[in-house]
Amino acid sequence: MNSEYPPLTKVPHHVAIIMDGNGRWAAARGLPRLAGHKSGTENLRRIIRASVEFGVKVLTIYAFSTENWGRPEDEVKGLMRILEDVIDSELDELHREGVRILHIGQLEAMSPRLRQKVQQAIEITRENQRLILCVAWNYGGRDEIVCAIRKMIEDGVRPEMVSDQLVSSYLFTAGIPDPDLIIRTSGEMRISNFLIWQSAYSEWYVTRTLWPDFGREEYYQALVDYSHRDRRFGRLSECQGES
Numbered sequence: 001m002n003s004e005y006p007p008l009t010k011v012p013h014h015v016a017i018i019m020d021g022n023g024r025w026a027a028a029r030g031l032p033r034l035a036g037h038k039s040g041t042e043n044l045r046r047i048i049r050a051s052v053e054f055g056v057k058v059l060t061i062y063a064f065s066t067e068n069w070g071r072p073e074d075e076v077k078g079l080m081r082i083l084e085d086v087i088d089s090e091l092d093e094l095h096r097e098g099v100r101i102l103h104i105g106q107l108e109a110m111s112p113r114l115r116q117k118v119q120q121a122i123e124i125t126r127e128n129q130r131l132i133l134c135v136a137w138n139y140g141g142r143d144e145i146v147c148a149i150r151k152m153i154e155d156g157v158r159p160e161m162v163s164d165q166l167v168s169s170y171l172f173t174a175g176i177p178d179p180d181l182i183i184r185t186s187g188e189m190r191i192s193n194f195l196i197w198q199s200a201y202s203e204w205y206v207t208r209t210l211w212p213d214f215g216r217e218e219y220y221q222a223l224v225d226y227s228h229r230d231r232r233f234g235r236l237s238e239c240q241g242e243s
Contacts, residue, residue, distance in 0.1 A: 005054075005220055010227040012180035014058035015051065016134075016202070018194055019044070021186030021210030034078040039212040041082055045090070048099065050216045051131055054223055058132045058176060060104070062194050066140030069109070080114060083137065087117045091124065098130030104172035105139030106147075134176060141196030144172050173198055181226045183219075185211040201233050 019040055026036030044061065051059045064079060094101065101121045110118065118137075148170035157166070168174065178198040187208035191199070205222040207214065 008054065008223055008227050011055040011223065012203075012226050013056070014060065014177050014179045014181075015056050015223075016060040016062070016179040016182045016195060016199075017047070018062045018182070018184040018192060019211040019214075020184060020188055020192075022212060024186065025210040025212045033075055034082075036212060037079060037082055041086055043212050043214065046216055047214070047219060048094070048131070048133065049097075050219050052097065052099075054220065056131070056223075058134065058179075060134035060136060060173075060176075060179060060195070062136045062139070062192070064105075064137045064139070065193060066105075066138060066143050067193065069138075080111070084114050084117060087121055091121050094133070095125050095128065098128045099125060100128040100130075100132045101125045102132060102134045102176070104134050104136050104144075106143070107138070109138050132176070134173070136194070139172070139194075141191075141193045145197060147172075167197065171197060178202065180231075181205060181222070183207070183214075183222055185209055185214045201231070203229050203231065 022036035022040040023033045024036070025039065026033050029035075048059065063083070068079070069076060091101075103118055103122060107115045107118060118135075148167060151170050152162070152166075173195075178200070179195060179202045181204075182195070182199055182202045183205045185207055187206060189206060195202075203226055205225055207218060207222070209218055
């Protein structure tokens with residue numbers, strides 16, 4: 001870790017981020033919304049590097065929800081172009097840095113060309129182990145659970161076989177540990193259909209900072225805040241258990 005930051009006493013294995021506030025960031029500067037999304041993408045590069053630096057092993061980003069299709073058509077098309085541009089410009093560097101790219105959500109709604117590029121990025125980086133970057137694109141927590149139930153029915157799963165572990169194995173995030181910490185920028189106090197099942201015992205850090213301005217320093221402070229949390233998972237804390 002960079003010497004300007006004291007070592008963290010407890011690092012979350014998996015951090016998930018709701019990257020909110022791009023549009024408000026742009027509006028405050030008299031810019032079109034897509035300018036905010038582009039600035040948010042540039043910030044993501046910094047957060048990916050900081051995740052590696054701070055020792056985070058899995059980073060999940062909420063990039064495009066199933067509800068975002070209801071936004072203006074030009075904004076949706078612009079977001080698709082941004083995703084394609086990011087893959088074209090960043091894939092080689094991410095691969096060199098040892099980042100493994102995964103997708104959670106449904107790829108079917110993407111254009112064939114974009115879908116192919118996402119699948120190619122997943123394949124090229126599949127052996128990397130330094131950081132797993134899960135991109136939630138066309139993702140919704142309810143949709144994920146519905147898809148899991150449909151697959152279980154198709155597979156003939158009997159009611160008595162259903163367990164937490166089995167349901168988890170049918171989710172888009174199968175094989176990925178649940179997030180230890182979820183960060184939401186822009187100050188909104190809601191889940192927004194993000195990792196509904198997986199976040200049952202996640203710690204939350206909400207900041208009023210808009211995503212393009214959420215830098216390395218505040219990311220570190222979020223991790224410091226997490227390191228002071230007493231995660232009980234419905235049980236007594238260690239101190240209470242000793243009393």
